[in-house]
Amino acid sequence: MIKLFSLKQQKKDEVAVGASSAGKSKPTAAQLRLTKDLNELQLPKTCKTEFPDPNNLLKFKLIISPDEGYYVGGVFTFSFTVGLSYPHEAPKVKCETKVYHPNIDLEGNVCLNILREDWKPVLTINSVIYGIQYLFLEPNPEDPLNKEAAEVLSTNRRQFAQNVVRSMRGGYSIADEVCRKMVQHLGTVLLFITGHY
Amino acid sequence: MEVDEVVGTKWTGRWKHLRKILERSSPFAHPDFEPSPDILEFMQESCRLLVIGAGGLGCELLKDLSLMGFRQIHVIDMDTIDLSNLNRQFLFRHSDIGKAKAEVAASFINKRVRGTKCIPHFCKIQDYDSSFYKQFHIIVCGLDSIVARRWMNGMLISLLEYDDDGNLDPSSIIPLVDGGTEGFKGNARVILPGMTACMDCTLDLYPPQVNFPMCTIAHTPRQPEHCIEYIKLFQWEKDKPFGDIPIDGDDPAHIKWICKAASSRADQYGIQGVNYRLTQGVIKRIIPAVASTNAVIAAVCANEVFKLATSCSIPLNNYIVFNDSNAVYTYTFEAERNATCVACSNKPRSLSFKPTTLLREVIDFFCQDSSLQMKSPCVTTNVEGSNRTLYMKNIPSLEAATRPNLAKSLQDLGIVDGQELIVADVTTPNSLLFKLKLSDDIT
Numbered sequence: 001m002i003k004l005f006s007l008k009q010q011k012k013d014e015v016a017v018g019a020s021s022a023g024k025s026k027p028t029a030a031q032l033r034l035t036k037d038l039n040e041l042q043l044p045k046t047c048k049t050e051f052p053d054p055n056n057l058l059k060f061k062l063i064i065s066p067d068e069g070y071y072v073g074g075v076f077t078f079s080f081t082v083g084l085s086y087p088h089e090a091p092k093v094k095c096e097t098k099v100y101h102p103n104i105d106l107e108g109n110v111c112l113n114i115l116r117e118d119w120k121p122v123l124t125i126n127s128v129i130y131g132i133q134y135l136f137l138e139p140n141p142e143d144p145l146n147k148e149a150a151e152v153l154s155t156n157r158r159q160f161a162q163n164v165v166r167s168m169r170g171g172y173s174i175a176d177e178v179c180r181k182m183v184q185h186l187g188t189v190l191l192f193i194t195g196h197y
Numbered sequence: 198m199e200v201d202e203v204v205g206t207k208w209t210g211r212w213k214h215l216r217k218i219l220e221r222s223s224p225f226a227h228p229d230f231e232p233s234p235d236i237l238e239f240m241q242e243s244c245r246l247l248v249i250g251a252g253g254l255g256c257e258l259l260k261d262l263s264l265m266g267f268r269q270i271h272v273i274d275m276d277t278i279d280l281s282n283l284n285r286q287f288l289f290r291h292s293d294i295g296k297a298k299a300e301v302a303a304s305f306i307n308k309r310v311r312g313t314k315c316i317p318h319f320c321k322i323q324d325y326d327s328s329f330y331k332q333f334h335i336i337v338c339g340l341d342s343i344v345a346r347r348w349m350n351g352m353l354i355s356l357l358e359y360d361d362d363g364n365l366d367p368s369s370i371i372p373l374v375d376g377g378t379e380g381f382k383g384n385a386r387v388i389l390p391g392m393t394a395c396m397d398c399t400l401d402l403y404p405p406q407v408n409f410p411m412c413t414i415a416h417t418p419r420q421p422e423h424c425i426e427y428i429k430l431f432q433w434e435k436d437k438p439f440g441d442i443p444i445d446g447d448d449p450a451h452i453k454w455i456c457k458a459a460s461s462r463a464d465q466y467g468i469q470g471v472n473y474r475l476t477q478g479v480i481k482r483i484i485p486a487v488a489s490t491n492a493v494i495a496a497v498c499a500n501e502v503f504k505l506a507t508s509c510s511i512p513l514n515n516y517i518v519f520n521d522s523n524a525v526y527t528y529t530f531e532a533e534r535n536a537t538c539v540a541c542s543n544k545p546r547s548l549s550f551k552p553t554t555l556l557r558e559v560i561d562f563f564c565q566d567s568s569l570q571m572k573s574p575c576v577t578t579n580v581e582g583s584n585r586t587l588y589m590k591n592i593p594s595l596e597a598a599t600r601p602n603l604a605k606s607l608q609d610l611g612i613v614d615g616q617e618l619i620v621a622d623v624t625t626p627n628s629l630l631f632k633l634k635l636s637d638d639i640t
Contacts, residue, residue, distance in 0.1 A: 026327070026355035027579055027619050029347060029397050029540045032628040039575040039591050039621035054586045054598035057577070085344045088400060103412075107431065111411040119408075121400060143412045 030086040034058065037125040047129055058082045061096070062129055066136045070161050074099070074168040078110070078132060080125070090119035091128060100167035102139045102150035110135070111145045208311075212237060215266060218509050227508040236507050237266065241312070244506050245269040247333040249322060249349060251298040252276065253486050254339025254376050256288045257495030259302055262337075263310040265503060270306070271333070273318040273325075274299040279447070285488035322349060327356055330371070335502050338375040339495065341484075343403055346375060347540070350388070350396035354541050357391045363544055365391050372512075374501045376494040379484050381522035383494040386532065387501050387513045390541065394515065394532035397540035402532075406482070421470035424459040425479040432458055446481035455480060493519055537626045545617055545630040552608035552635045556587060559607070563620060571622040578618050580611055587618070607635060 034057055041049070050061045062078040076099060081092040093115055095108040103111040112131045114123055144150030153160040219236040246267055248258050251274035262270055276298050278289045288305040289298070303317035318325070322345055330336070330352055340346055350373065358369040373388040375396070388395055413419070414427045433444055438454050445451050456476040463471045477483065497517060504510045516532045519525075536542055550559060556576070563571045576587040587602050587610065589595040602610060614635040621628040 026351065027577075027617065027628075027630070029351055031577070031579075031584060032539050032619060032630075035575065035577050035619050036621040036628045038589065038595075039573075040623065041591060048594070049592055050594045051592070051598070054589075054595050055584055057584055057586060085347070088343055088347070088403070089406070105415070107435070109411065109415075109431070111415070113410065115411075116408040117410050143410070145412055145415050147416055 028084060030082065030084045031057075033087050034082055034125070040124070041126055041129070043129065044133060047133060062132065064133055064136060066133075069137045070139065070164045071099075071101075071136045071168070074136075074164075076136070080128075082125075087121040087123070090115050090123075091125065093128065093132070098167075100146070100149055100163055101135070102141050102144045102146055102153055103135050105145040109145060111143055113143075212266065219507055223509065225510045227511060230508045236509070240266050240503075240506055241268050243269070244335070245333045246271070246502065247330070247336045248272045248339065249336065249345075250274055250339040250341070251286075251288075251302040251317075252282065252339065252341065253285050253488070253491040254378065254495050254498075255298070256286045256302060257491050258337055258339050258376075258499060259288065259306050259315065260310075261495055261499035262502060263306050263313040263315065265499060267502070267506075268313050270313065270315045271318060272299050272303055272315060273320065273322060274302075275319070275321045285486060285491060322352075327352065331356060333371055335372050335374065335505055337498055337502055338373065339498070340375075340377070346396050347400075349373065350390070351540055353388075353390040354395060357544075359544050361547065363546075365544075372505050374498045374505070376498040378486065378490045378494050381487055381490055381520060383490045383519045384517065385494050385497040385501065385513070385519075386516040387505070388515070391544075394534045395538060395541040398535040398538040399516075399532045418462070418466050418468060421459070421463055421468055421475055422479050424463040424466070424468060424471055425455065425476050427462055428455045428458045429480060444480060446477065452477050452480060490519070490521070493521075539627055543627060543630050545632040547634055548631045549634040549636065550607060551637055553606045553637075555604060555606055556610060557603040559618075560588060560603070563622070569624075571620070571624050574620050574622040576618055576620050578612065578616060585611075607633070 038057060043049070046065050046067050048063050050063065051057065052059065052061070058081065060080050062080060064076045064078070066072050066074060066076075075097070077096040079094050079096055083089055083092070093110050093112075095104045095110055098106060110132065112128075112135060114120075114127060114131050139149075139153060141150040141154040149160070149163070152163060215237060216234070220232050220234055222230070222232050244267060246262060246269065248255055248262070248270060249272075251259070251272050255272065255274060259270065259272060274297070278286070278293045278296055278298055278301060280291075280294055282298075283289055283291065286298075288302045293301045297317070297319035299317035299319045303315040306313050306315045336349065336353065338346060338349060340349075353371050353373055356369055356371060358366040360366060370389055370391060373390065374385070375388065376385045377383060387393070409423055409426055411430075414423050414430060418424050418427065429444060433455070436458075439451065444455070452473060456471065456473050459476060460471045463469065497513075497519075501513050504512045513529065514531050517527055517529045519527050534541070548562075560574055560576065563569050563574045563576075573590045575589040575591060577589075578585050578587060586595060586599055588599045612633060612635070614633065616633050616635075618631045618633060619628050620631060
C-alpha cells in the first residue's frame with residue numbers, strides 16, 4: 001500500500017508543462033497484440049497474406065487457394081481490417097472475390113460465427129484464417145447468406161459442385177447469366193441449322 | 198444558461214466537516230496519514246483532477262468533486278448536448294442544445310460553486326498526448342466506451358517510469374477512478390496503473406457486444422432489431438443514400454432513412470415494432486440511462502478521489518458492483534492483475550546501443566542474449582503516431598519488404614533515443630517492449 005501524494009511532491013504543474021513527449025507515441029494494446037498474432041501466424045500452404053503497406057499491419061489481405069473440396073483451383077482474396085479495439089472486437093473481414101458460396105454473399109459479406117456473435121478476445125488472426133479456410137472445405141447450408149447457393153447445396157450436391165466450378169471459371173453472378181443465355185442462343189442456332197426450327 | 202447565483206452571504210463553516218476528517222487522526226486512515234490543515238489546502242489549490250466525459254456520470258462527478266472542495270478540475274468531452282440528455286445531465290438547459298458539453302458544464306460549475314476553476318476541453322481524449330495527461334494527480338472516467346477506457350488506461354500505463362533495477366517510481370503513478378452505468382446496474386473501480394489490475398487485465402469482465410448472427414439478419418429476421426441491423430449492414434452500403442459516407446447516428450436524416458427502409462423490410466416478414474426511437478437505439482447502441490444509478494456511481498467515484506487525494510482513508514480495493522433493479526445490492530472484490538496482460542504486464546526493458554548499430558545486430562542480440570534467447574523476433578515501433586514495421590520474418594511478403602532494414606543502422610531507420618521497440622517472439626506469451634538508449638559511448 002502506497003501513500004500517493006506526500007505533500008512534498010504535490011507540485012506537479014511545473015514538471016508537467018515542461019516535459020513534452022517529443023513525438024514518441026506509445027504502442028497501443030491492439031498493436032502489441034496484433035504484432036504477436038502476426039508473428040505467430042502459421043498458415044496452411046493454401047493461404048498467404050499480403051500487406052499493401054508494410055508499415056500498416058492493421059490492414060492486410062488473405063489469399064486462399066483451396067487444394068481440396070468444391071473450391072479446389074479457385075483463388076479468393078479477403079481484406080482484413082483490424083480496429084484499435086482489437087482483440088475486444090473481431091477484425092472486419094470482407095471477401096473481395098465474387099464467389100458462389102452459401103456463407104458469402106455477392107457483396108463480400110462473410111457469415112462466420114467467430115467474426116460476429118461468437119468472437120472472443122482469446123481468438124487470434126490465425127483462428128479467423130482457419131475459420132475462413134474451413135468455409136471453403138465445408139460450406140454450411142444451415143447458415144446461409146447466399147440463400148440460393150445454400151438451397152442447391154442441401155438439395156443437390158452435384159449441381160452445387162457444378163455451379164461452383166462454373167462460377168470459378170468467370171465469376172458467378174454476371175458471367176453465369178451470360179453463359180446461360182449463350183447456351184440458349186447456341187441451342188436455337190443449332191436447332192435452326194438442323195432444320196427443326 | 199441560467200445559473201442560480203449563490204446568495205452573497207459568507208458561507209461560514211463550509212469546510213467544517215472536511216476539517217474533522219482531515220485534521221484528526223482516524224483508525225480508518227492510511228498508515229502514513231498525518232492530520233494537517235495542509236491537506237485541505239492541497240485539495241483546493243494544488244490537486245489537479247481530470248474528469249473524462251461530461252455526460253450522465255460527468256455532470257454528477259463535476260458537481261460532487263467541486264462541492265467537495267476540489268478546484269483544479271479539467272473536463273474533457275467530444276460531444277454536444279442533445280435534447281435527450283436533459284433529464285439527467287443537470288448542468289445543461291434547453292437553450293444549451295447543440296453546444297459543447299464540456300464547455301457548458303465547466304461554465305455552470307464555475308458560476309455555481311464559488312472558487313472552482315473548471316477548465317473545459319471540447320475534443321477527443323486521443324487529441325492530447327502524454328504531456329497533457331501528465332499534469333494531473335488523479336483521473337476520473339465517466340465514459341460509455343470500452344475503447345476510450347482502454348486508451349486512457351494505456352496512456353496512464355505508458356506514463357509509468359521505472360528505475361534501472363525495474364522498480365516502479367511511485368510518483369509516476371496517476372490513479373484512475375472509473376465508473377460505469379447501464380440502466381440500474383453500475384460499477385466503480387480504482388486502478389493504480391502498474392500496481393493493481395488495469396482495464397485490460399479484466400477485459401473479459403465486459404460483456405461482449407450483442408451481435409446477431411449474419412445469416413439471421415440476412416434471411417430469417419424475427420425481431421425489429423434484425424431488420425434495422427440489416428439496413429445498417431447491407432442496404433446502407435448498397436444504396437449509399439447520402440453518398441459514400443458512414444452512418445451518423447446523430448443525423449436525423451440518416452436515422453429516418455434507415456427507419457423507413459427497416460420498416461418496409463419488417464413488413465415483408467410481418468414483423469412489428471420498427472420505429473424512429475428503436476432505430477436510433479440500435480444504430481447508436483443506446484443503453485437506457487437511469488439518473489439515480491449515475492448519482493450513486495459518481496458518488497462512489499468522488500469518494501475514492503477524495504480518499505486517494507488525502508490518504509484520509511484506505512481506497513477501494515478495487516472494484517465495486519452495484520445493482521438496484523431488485524432491492525439494493527453491492528459487492529466489492531479485488532480484481533486481480535493478469536500476469537500476461539498486454540497492457541500492463543510488461544515493463545519496458547532498457548537496452549543500450551550505438552546509433553550506428555545495425556538492425557541486424559539488434560536482432561542478433563535478442564536471439565543471443567542469455568536472458569532472452571529469442572527464436573525469430575519480429576520488431577516494430579511507432580514513429581510519430583504511426584506504426585513502423587522494422588522486421589517481420591514470419592510473413593513472406595513482409596519479410597521481403599523489411600529485409601533491407603536489416604542492413605540499416607538505427608539512426609538511419611529514424612530511431613531516436615528513448616524510442617520503444619515492440620518485439621514479438623514465440624518464446625514469450627506477449628509482445629515485449631524495449632526502451633532504447635542510444636549513445637556513442639556504449640561499447
